[in-house]
Amino acid sequence: MTKIKICGLMSKEEALMANEARPDLVGVVFAPGRHQVTAEEALVVRQALAEQIPLVGVFVAEPVEMILGLVETGTIQMIQLHGQRPIDEVRRLREAGVPIIQALVGDDAIDQAKGWQNQLRLRRLKKGNDGLTERLDSDLNLAEINGSSDEHPVSDLALANFSGRLDEQLASNLDLVDFLMVDAGAGSGQRLDWQRLAGLTPTHLFVAGGIQPNNLSDLLQLYQPAFVDVSSGAETKGYKDLNKMVALVAIAHQEEGK
Numbered sequence: 001m002t003k004i005k006i007c008g009l010m011s012k013e014e015a016l017m018a019n020e021a022r023p024d025l026v027g028v029v030f031a032p033g034r035h036q037v038t039a040e041e042a043l044v045v046r047q048a049l050a051e052q053i054p055l056v057g058v059f060v061a062e063p064v065e066m067i068l069g070l071v072e073t074g075t076i077q078m079i080q081l082h083g084q085r086p087i088d089e090v091r092r093l094r095e096a097g098v099p100i101i102q103a104l105v106g107d108d109a110i111d112q113a114k115g116w117q118n119q120l121r122l123r124r125l126k127k128g129n130d131g132l133t134e135r136l137d138s139d140l141n142l143a144e145i146n147g148s149s150d151e152h153p154v155s156d157l158a159l160a161n162f163s164g165r166l167d168e169q170l171a172s173n174l175d176l177v178d179f180l181m182v183d184a185g186a187g188s189g190q191r192l193d194w195q196r197l198a199g200l201t202p203t204h205l206f207v208a209g210g211i212q213p214n215n216l217s218d219l220l221q222l223y224q225p226a227f228v229d230v231s232s233g234a235e236t237k238g239y240k241d242l243n244k245m246v247a248l249v250a251i252a253h254q255e256e257g258k
């Protein structure tokens with residue numbers, strides 16, 4: 001079963017739809033754009049939402065203090081970061097004690113995610129697990145690396161090759177987060193090239209961008225991530241649509257025809 005996050009909720013009415021459709025997570029966006037909500041509007045969503053559905057706050061460049069405030073008031077139960085932040089900020093967010101998703105956005109997103117997963121594997125081969133990466137590293141299958149095994153020493157050259165196009169600061173930030181998201185855009189309905197997901201370890205991974213009720217089955221036939229994330233594909237004329245939400249949840253949870 002793939003879990004599903006429905007993102008970009010903006011009102012009590014949309015929260016009540018989510019209560020009927022039962023996604024695993026719901027998101028509210030604090031970054032500028034057509035889904036942007038204020039802290040007050042997000043609290044209305046939280047108060048209307050079923051207690052067992054965590055609310056994810058989506059941020060681009062908003063101040064850490066604002067994010068921590070939203071955690072402290074119980075408005076959000078998870079943090080989703082778009083864009084790169086200084087590592088000190090990510091460390092401060094970790095101290096809030098809620099799970100963090102880092103989104104990798106654009107054509108490079110899948111390459112960056114693969115680069116980081118390979119870096120983790122190779123670091124493990126070279127040094128053994130360090131505490132920071134253990135949570136995610138434990139899910140990576142070393143046998144997936146061509147020709148690598150614990151018995152073979154790994155060179156720096158191999159590390160560089162396998163890491164692909166991965167920014168050093170971003171790699172350090174990724175060591176601190178709980179989940180990765182690969183996304184084509186930002187609530188814009190653009191799609192990644194799903195064929196390229198093959199080879200990416202699906203645990204702790206969200207796939208987002210352009211997912212709709214009429215293409216989610218195609219994605220899941222190709223690749224089964226731990227989570228999918230949908231915003232505009234759950235909407236009609238810019239507002240969340242209960243029928244689309246229900247259909248998406250059923251497909252993700254493989255409940256079609258039940």
Ligand SMILES: O=C(O)c1ccccc1NCC(=O)[C@H](O)[C@H](O)COP(=O)(O)O
Pocket residue numbers: 007008027029031032033034035036058059060082183185186187188189190208209210211229230231232233
């Ligand atoms: O949704 C937004 O308006 C948004 C703005 C700024 C940063 C991120 C944003 N959304 C992030 C999400 O998690 C969306 O659900 C994701 O991009 C998928 O959107 P869609 O392609 O519309 O399904």
